[in-house]
Amino acid sequence: MKITGAVLEEMGRARPYAKSQPISVGELELEGPGPDEVLVKIEAAGVCHSDLSVVEGNRERPLPILLGHEAAGVVIETGAEVTDLQPEQRVVTVFLARCGECEHCATNGKLPCIPGTAANNNGVLLNGVTRLSRGGETVQHHQGVSGFATHAVLNRRSVVPVDSDVPPAVAAVLGCAVLTGGGAVVNAGKPVEGQDVMIVGLGGVGMAALLTAVSLAAASERSGQIIGVDANPAKLTRARELGATSVYSPQEIAEQGIKAPVVIEAAGHPKAFEAAVEATAAGGTTVTVGLPSPAARSSIAPLVITAEARTIIGSYLGSAIPSQDIPAFAQMWREGRLPVEELVSAMIRLEDINQAMDDLADGKAVRQIILF
Numbered sequence: 001m002k003i004t005g006a007v008l009e010e011m012g013r014a015r016p017y018a019k020s021q022p023i024s025v026g027e028l029e030l031e032g033p034g035p036d037e038v039l040v041k042i043e044a045a046g047v048c049h050s051d052l053s054v055v056e057g058n059r060e061r062p063l064p065i066l067l068g069h070e071a072a073g074v075v076i077e078t079g080a081e082v083t084d085l086q087p088e089q090r091v092v093t094v095f096l097a098r099c100g101e102c103e104h105c106a107t108n109g110k111l112p113c114i115p116g117t118a119a120n121n122n123g124v125l126l127n128g129v130t131r132l133s134r135g136g137e138t139v140q141h142h143q144g145v146s147g148f149a150t151h152a153v154l155n156r157r158s159v160v161p162v163d164s165d166v167p168p169a170v171a172a173v174l175g176c177a178v179l180t181g182g183g184a185v186v187n188a189g190k191p192v193e194g195q196d197v198m199i200v201g202l203g204g205v206g207m208a209a210l211l212t213a214v215s216l217a218a219a220s221e222r223s224g225q226i227i228g229v230d231a232n233p234a235k236l237t238r239a240r241e242l243g244a245t246s247v248y249s250p251q252e253i254a255e256q257g258i259k260a261p262v263v264i265e266a267a268g269h270p271k272a273f274e275a276a277v278e279a280t281a282a283g284g285t286t287v288t289v290g291l292p293s294p295a296a297r298s299s300i301a302p303l304v305i306t307a308e309a310r311t312i313i314g315s316y317l318g319s320a321i322p323s324q325d326i327p328a329f330a331q332m333w334r335e336g337r338l339p340v341e342e343l344v345s346a347m348i349r350l351e352d353i354n355q356a357m358d359d360l361a362d363g364k365a366v367r368q369i370i371l372f
Contacts, residue, residue, distance in 0.1 A: 001151065005150070008054060029134065032077065047348075047357070058293040065142050085156070125153075169371070175326065180208070180315075183317065184318050196225040198258075199266060205266045206228075209289075228246075233249075259281040283308065287313045288313070
């Protein structure tokens, strides 16, 4: 079938992207689903920093590649082996499929699936195939999703069903920003009642972590402080609006010696990681979810890790089991405890994707949602 999608033609082009146009929007061919796959009509897709990292060249991927990994849509067709999904059912895409059989999948979300990671690196679906082409040329899949398109074929393990009462824009954000940021708080940081939680880096993932921490604090009899940290004053203002009890720049937390027992680093920058480690209290836990350049390096004092009995945890995909965690976050939204829609900073068209990457790189956006 013919679809319209946003294809990255070249990594590392000069900014502004609105001028250099590394992403082209046009017609592609999409094969029908295989036995363990589904055809989804995309309703909404979020523009995430992980997409920007590929555009910048910080995440090497085979080209050309149809971008987008945070999306929601409705099932149009299912393969013969897919018996638990029905047409018109809304699904959330997941950017790392879990095979459920490898040794990493046995760690209850701690480690990313081995075959799923390999498939993402190679630009193919979990079973090793591609379903996209353009004029006879293969177009690679991004994170097993390729959600910046009118339709997508995905492996069944790359989607999680949600009830139809969850709007498309909310459902899309559940699959990456909330799963990664909220999961980092719930599954990796695991704050106990009354503990302070600090979020360093207030982009989409960081704001989702903040919303989750605020929700947990509100449900506790003894709520701790929720501290937002970012160099962008506008994001600090927004963090306060979303429930942060205090906000600071990285310089302020360093100068004032502000610390917390649970610190989530969501900026994806080596200096942010250093700031997060420095701001972690004795006996506390630093959770890093940001994805800096592979060449990035940080400097920390190892003595303090031992002397203060501290823990540093890496969390990918929020250390989550998507089939369990996405419905749980959806229920929190349904109950009014997790206002996910507050993460959406703009609704845009697919044709605006290059400008959207500029706005994301400039720190002007939290979550821009492409509506189809």
